[in-house]
Amino acid sequence: MTDEQRQSPAGPIRVGVFGARGRMGAEVCRAVDAADDLELVAAIDEGDGLSGAAEAGAEVVVDFTTPDVVMDNLRWCIDRGISAVVGTTGFTGERLDRVRGWLERSSPGVGVLIAPNFGIGAVLMMQFATKAARYFESVEIIEQHHPRKLDAPSGTATHTARLIAQARAAAGMGPAPDATKEEVPGARGADIDGVRVHAVRSAGMVAHQEVLFGTTGETLTIRQDSYDRVSFMPGVLLGVRSVRQRPGLTIGLDALLD
Numbered sequence: 001m002t003d004e005q006r007q008s009p010a011g012p013i014r015v016g017v018f019g020a021r022g023r024m025g026a027e028v029c030r031a032v033d034a035a036d037d038l039e040l041v042a043a044i045d046e047g048d049g050l051s052g053a054a055e056a057g058a059e060v061v062v063d064f065t066t067p068d069v070v071m072d073n074l075r076w077c078i079d080r081g082i083s084a085v086v087g088t089t090g091f092t093g094e095r096l097d098r099v100r101g102w103l104e105r106s107s108p109g110v111g112v113l114i115a116p117n118f119g120i121g122a123v124l125m126m127q128f129a130t131k132a133a134r135y136f137e138s139v140e141i142i143e144q145h146h147p148r149k150l151d152a153p154s155g156t157a158t159h160t161a162r163l164i165a166q167a168r169a170a171a172g173m174g175p176a177p178d179a180t181k182e183e184v185p186g187a188r189g190a191d192i193d194g195v196r197v198h199a200v201r202s203a204g205m206v207a208h209q210e211v212l213f214g215t216t217g218e219t220l221t222i223r224q225d226s227y228d229r230v231s232f233m234p235g236v237l238l239g240v241r242s243v244r245q246r247p248g249l250t251i252g253l254d255a256l257l258d
């Protein structure tokens, strides 16, 4: 990084992208390139080495890689005082605690935003589902994705299930009643904090989720569909523009939309 690069606080935000040749990373590179207030200074994928981002003076890194590598990437950013916007999945409670620990020991002002879903509709779908949770005895989540997705259930479905379980617990409700004996293991989906989650993988899909609630005589379905990865870009760019004003760890896009 040159002195000239360091001395441009009012200039465009200098952005690095990790996972730049992936489906999401490539879209993020295009979106950053097209934004007047952002400058794409590093586009890094597997095998490139991360140091190019520091050498180019990245102030914010956007990570869309894999659950296997994202923790090392984040540690690398935090150690160098680079803020990060993370869409990569795989964040358990234990992982989030580790990130918080790194941030407590980092230079002040480093922000990390980890969002299971950057789609505005998806954020609202999770909020609506959380609001509905206490009114319905039954709840099931059906997530549907493209068949090249590496993980199941999706980060969004896992996060939604946890939010619903917390809302039910706060209302004094336990898991949804279910008398079914599985004749084939997995027939009833995964159990996340007492909420059943079903993962569909199909050609022709991008990212979709339904939350199905049921009570006596009625059901409520809350559904969100991302038909194109551009749907995630307004949320990602909002994160890039905001993350340095939010030192520490922010989980989810909700706080940035208020």
Ligand SMILES: NC(=O)C1=CN([C@@H]2O[C@H](COP(=O)(O)OP(=O)(O)OC[C@H]3O[C@@H](n4cnc5c(N)ncnc54)[C@H](O)[C@@H]3O)[C@@H](O)[C@H]2O)C=CC1
Pocket: 018, 019, 020, 021, 022, 023, 024, 025, 044, 045, 046, 047, 064, 065, 066, 067, 069, 086, 087, 088, 089, 090, 115, 116, 117, 118, 119, 155, 232
């Ligand atoms: N939060 C959100 O809104 C969204 C999150 N995702 C998540 O983002 C992640 C990526 O998804 P896709 O782009 O579909 O996957 P992808 O497989 O198309 O892209 C991942 C990229 O990361 C690269 N990579 C692997 N190791 C790396 C390393 N050490 N350094 C730099 N690059 C590395 C791969 O070579 C690949 O190009 C997944 O976890 C997915 O679930 C996807 C869409 C939206």
Ligand SMILES: O=C(O)C1=N[C@H](C(=O)O)C[C@H](O)C1
Pocket: 089, 116, 117, 145, 149, 150, 153, 154, 155, 156, 157, 206, 207, 208
């Ligand atoms: O891999 C994807 O495509 C997506 N991953 C995220 C997830 O696991 O929730 C977000 C969105 O569903 C797309």
